Amino acid sequence: MTLEPPKSYRKAAYPRSNKAAGDIDHLLARVLEHDDYEAFEKLFIFNYSPLRNFCKKIVHVNEVAEELVSEVFLKIWSNRKHIVIASSPKSYLYTAVRNISFDHLRKEKHSIMTDLEEAAAVPCDCLDPQRCSEFEELQERVERAVNKLPRQCKLVFQMSRDRGMKYNEIAEMLQLSVKTIETQMGRALKSLRISLKGD
Secondary structure: OOOOOOHHHHOOOOOOOOOHHHHHHHHHHHHHHHOOHHHHHHHHHHHHHHHHHHHHHHHOOHHHHHHHHHHHHHHHHHOOOOOOOOOOHHHHHHHHHHHHHHHHHHHHHHHHHHHHHHHHHOOHHHOOHHHHHHHHHHHHHHHHHHHOOOHHHHHHHHHHHOOOOOHHHHHHHHOOOHHHHHHHHHHHHHHHHHHOOOO
């Protein structure tokens, strides 16, 4: 579900100025303390584009970024009576988007890895000859797709898949940040998804 900005607010709402942070503080306070839906709409419109662009840098797919940012705002409205903000409202918004983006990447990785592991666990002699041949062909396509990945993407993916290493372990071994590892895994999974589409 994607939260769409109401047309009446798309051109008006809040001017972009040096008081942006103050506007966020005020609007979020109105939402959390007074159930102010108009303030919620303005908060959404004012912050949607920069948050979507930030999210896209993590998940690399614009449509996914749009959905995830919308989900963050929907959760804010749904849970407004229980939200406690310890940091600045702007930091809260960006942290929420970052967290949901990383959760999305982890779920994608788990889904693809589970599918591959379940397929690999099926003994070939349980399948008819045609299915066995199709399975072997699919395995070959997976390996070819992996081999076509950029060097760092391939290395990170293989360390995660073949060695079962966690992101922080890979980051430590390669002397990279965990964020870089998550980005490389996201690119690898996206590339594999495109290469294996239809299989």
